[in-house]
Amino acid sequence: MTDLKGVYPYLVTPIDEQGEIKTEVLGRLCDDLINKGVHGLTPLGSTGEFAYLDQQQRLKVVTTTIEAANKRVPVIAGVASTSTNQAVKEARTYENLGADGILAVLEAYFPVDDEGIASYFEAIADAVTIPVVLYTNPQFQRSDLSLAVIERLSKHPNIGYIKDASSNTGRLLSIINRCGENIKIFAASAHIPASVMMIGGVGWMAGPACLIPKESVELYNLCQQNNWPAAMELQKKLWRINEVFAQFNLAACVKSGLELQGYDVGAPIKPTARLNDGQIKQIDVVLKDIQS
Numbered sequence: 001m002t003d004l005k006g007v008y009p010y011l012v013t014p015i016d017e018q019g020e021i022k023t024e025v026l027g028r029l030c031d032d033l034i035n036k037g038v039h040g041l042t043p044l045g046s047t048g049e050f051a052y053l054d055q056q057q058r059l060k061v062v063t064t065t066i067e068a069a070n071k072r073v074p075v076i077a078g079v080a081s082t083s084t085n086q087a088v089k090e091a092r093t094y095e096n097l098g099a100d101g102i103l104a105v106l107e108a109y110f111p112v113d114d115e116g117i118a119s120y121f122e123a124i125a126d127a128v129t130i131p132v133v134l135y136t137n138p139q140f141q142r143s144d145l146s147l148a149v150i151e152r153l154s155k156h157p158n159i160g161y162i163k164d165a166s167s168n169t170g171r172l173l174s175i176i177n178r179c180g181e182n183i184k185i186f187a188a189s190a191h192i193p194a195s196v197m198m199i200g201g202v203g204w205m206a207g208p209a210c211l212i213p214k215e216s217v218e219l220y221n222l223c224q225q226n227n228w229p230a231a232m233e234l235q236k237k238l239w240r241i242n243e244v245f246a247q248f249n250l251a252a253c254v255k256s257g258l259e260l261q262g263y264d265v266g267a268p269i270k271p272t273a274r275l276n277d278g279q280i281k282q283i284d285v286v287l288k289d290i291q292s
Helices: 023-035 055-069 084-097 114-127 147-153 169-182 193-198 213-224 228-245 250-260 277-290
Strands: 006-009 076-081 101-106 132-136 159-164 184-187 203-206
Touching: 006 213, 023 055, 055 076, 055 084, 076 084, 084 101, 084 114, 101 114, 114 132, 114 147, 132 147, 147 169, 159 169, 169 184, 169 193, 184 193, 193 203, 193 213, 193 228, 203 213, 213 228, 228 250, 228 277, 250 277
Parallel strands: 006 203, 076 101, 101 132, 132 159, 159 184, 184 203
Antiparallel strands: none
């Protein structure tokens, strides 16, 4: 089974006003990110605006990413649904296309109890032979994964990772203490990646890595070398981009940043609005400072 670790940018979904996926733009972005050293790619994460895409659009995003990666790095495809059956269908489809792992997200309209939450993720893991990464983001999910559910799921042979976007680093320690070696932690942009690496994390999955891939990989390498003074100096510099992004919509921020870098990714999907000129200027200033 693929060993997942390192920097996995959450890819944006380049899309035009008619809803057509800009496959050439996405393919170029994937290729450039790989050439800059990222360890994997994650289509259909939060930054990919999965909640606003239909099934055919999602399929095209995953297919394009897998083809662009061409087995150079793992592709961890996002699967999200309010329906267990639909999530299982998506996971199987993406594995058959050549995905190397599944990022599993539970969407919910009505509240779901712990048994229902656990059975949703277990059904996805039962349906595939590739690794499953649990994704929890209490800020946006109606039904979060409790520590008890995470501990139960960590015992499934196909569930070996969790990306936690709670921003609660103590929660990560609780997961590590409960689950031990059964589950490995990926940080989100809501966390300070170097801090997560210090307590045993294996990397991070986050949208901002699309904009600063080389710097993100450098930070990961410093952490792997246990060069914590240098890692924290770089982390403090990179954290400025998180501070700006925390003020606005994440997908809109990453898309604006990529437009500044020459990628015609298009606007965020409506009803999400484009950033205004002043907001884009803030992103431009921070990116130029980081990359100077």
